[in-house]
Amino acid sequence: MKKYYLTTPLYYVNAAPHIGHAYTTIAADVLARFLRAKNRPVHLLTGTDEHGAKIEEASREAGLPVQEFTERNSAAFRELWQHLDIRYDDFIRTTEPRHESRVQECFAKLLKSGDAYKGRYRGYYCVSDETYWTETDAPPDEKGRRLCPNTECRKPLQEVEEESYFFKLSKYQEPLLKHYRENPSFLLPPHRANEILRFVESGLQDTAISRTKVKWGIPVPGDPEHTIYVWFDALLNYITAPQSSEAFTEIWPADVHIVGKEIYRFHSVTWPAMLMALGLPLPKSVFAHGWWTVDGEKMSKSRGNFVDPREITGEFGVDAFRYFLLREMPFGNDGNFSLDSLRKRYNAELANDLGNLVNRVVDMVDRYLGGALPGRTKQDTPSLAKEFTAQGPTIDAHMEELNFCGALILIWKCVGRLNIHINEKAPWKLVKTDPEATREILFDLVRCLRIVAGWIEPFMPQTAAKMHAQIGVRQFPVPLSPEQVLAGESAGTGKILKAPPLFPRK
Ligand code: MSP
Numbered sequence: 001m002k003k004y005y006l007t008t009p010l011y012y013v014n015a016a017p018h019i020g021h022a023y024t025t026i027a028a029d030v031l032a033r034f035l036r037a038k039n040r041p042v043h044l045l046t047g048t049d050e051h052g053a054k055i056e057e058a059s060r061e062a063g064l065p066v067q068e069f070t071e072r073n074s075a076a077f078r079e080l081w082q083h084l085d086i087r088y089d090d091f092i093r094t095t096e097p098r099h100e101s102r103v104q105e106c107f108a109k110l111l112k113s114g115d116a117y118k119g120r121y122r123g124y125y126c127v128s129d130e131t132y133w134t135e136t137d138a139p140p141d142e143k144g145r146r147l148c149p150n151t152e153c154r155k156p157l158q159e160v161e162e163e164s165y166f167f168k169l170s171k172y173q174e175p176l177l178k179h180y181r182e183n184p185s186f187l188l189p190p191h192r193a194n195e196i197l198r199f200v201e202s203g204l205q206d207t208a209i210s211r212t213k214v215k216w217g218i219p220v221p222g223d224p225e226h227t228i229y230v231w232f233d234a235l236l237n238y239i240t241a242p243q244s245s246e247a248f249t250e251i252w253p254a255d256v257h258i259v260g261k262e263i264y265r266f267h268s269v270t271w272p273a274m275l276m277a278l279g280l281p282l283p284k285s286v287f288a289h290g291w292w293t294v295d296g297e298k299m300s301k302s303r304g305n306f307v308d309p310r311e312i313t314g315e316f317g318v319d320a321f322r323y324f325l326l327r328e329m330p331f332g333n334d335g336n337f338s339l340d341s342l343r344k345r346y347n348a349e350l351a352n353d354l355g356n357l358v359n360r361v362v363d364m365v366d367r368y369l370g371g372a373l374p375g376r377t378k379q380d381t382p383s384l385a386k387e388f389t390a391q392g393p394t395i396d397a398h399m400e401e402l403n404f405c406g407a408l409i410l411i412w413k414c415v416g417r418l419n420i421h422i423n424e425k426a427p428w429k430l431v432k433t434d435p436e437a438t439r440e441i442l443f444d445l446v447r448c449l450r451i452v453a454g455w456i457e458p459f460m461p462q463t464a465a466k467m468h469a470q471i472g473v474r475q476f477p478v479p480l481s482p483e484q485v486l487a488g489e490s491a492g493t494g495k496i497l498k499a500p501p502l503f504p505r506k
Pocket of ligand 1 (some may be wrong): 008009010011012013019020021023024049234235236237259260261262263290291292293301
């Protein structure tokens, strides 16, 4: 059975991972966990992009041999993913033999078909973005400098003239436009599609795909003076990673490439054109998310304001960090990161709304039922758990569309509903006159908490596990959907577990 194949970009190993890298990877992990919970076979690929001028320069600045440098920095990404509870199925480094040999094969194939040819490149190059720019893309500013036209970058460009292999991108202009027209869900989210359509309609030029001035790269087959341009090399990772043709057919075509908006063009124009040239099916969609600023400013080396995920998790925990990133900024939009807004959401939504709720319910079961979990009552009257179940399909639809924020808003509406319900029913009064009705209310509340725990598992796996332990879920596999929760109850068994607050106030 074909797996749902989702990917993150391969991150450059020039520097330590920061919140931007964590963001894409957490989003991919959340989607993968959601799908796994639905019993969908999933393959999540991430990795590191290790060749090219940018890495060569960074290793020189660090005073380390480039292999050692990439080794160390690639490991930092893997360690961070482990720390952030990212469960990927494969991690690819572009310096691995499985990748290098297949990239050379692809290059040779394009040479043979005539889609790659030798020429001469004259123009500008941004090392930071590893991007070619033409004279008209980057006119000189008032000081006569040519700066990278990418507004997120604006670094000085290098003037380059060298012999180069080119990829016949121009040939794929019409086929690409046709593909976008016929597959309206290829360019996601829809509000970002226009930018790509305009770009392709304005005319595609052939692009350089090899460098002679950069030694740290994969040699062009049969012409080792040239190394393969880092983007041509890196994009291919999505198909070089599977080791065998069986593994390949299990995952390809990818269901979604999740990328930041600054590399959307590479993924929605260059990459599908490369695949067309190689005669391979195209991914089903490419999703571009927005960018974080920090306290209103762009993150940059000169400002020294890169947010280190470990500093945040050290204070707030891994789950709160994961939650905040996906709740604060709708996936696809831009947004701002600040400790102040993180603390506000932490205290209001995690400590108060959710943490307190779990505490209250566990406490009441402890107090009024001696800690024994309430079982199904005789009537099983219309209950909140049924109302919650009706929300399931909408939450699922949001998740499938990568609308993580929408899903969380809806889940928190349910959490709010539970808090109101407890206040209205006031079990602490009711227990004095009607213990049976109290038991029924508590049963409903516990069921609802089990549903909520299942919904938040993709976002906050540790919290979901703690909730399950507290509300007596001992089944394996843990019931994650409302239907599983409702089906899987054995009445009146088990005990709640009193535990410290899920989110101590900050
Ligand atoms: N190596 C290329 C990608 C090659 S994919 C075949 C690259 N690497 S990168 O290290 O610069 O990582 C880019 C990714 O980091 C972006 O696509 C985005 O996912 C993430 N982000 C980097 N800074 C970011 C923000 N400030 N905000 C949100 N995400 C950002 O490009």
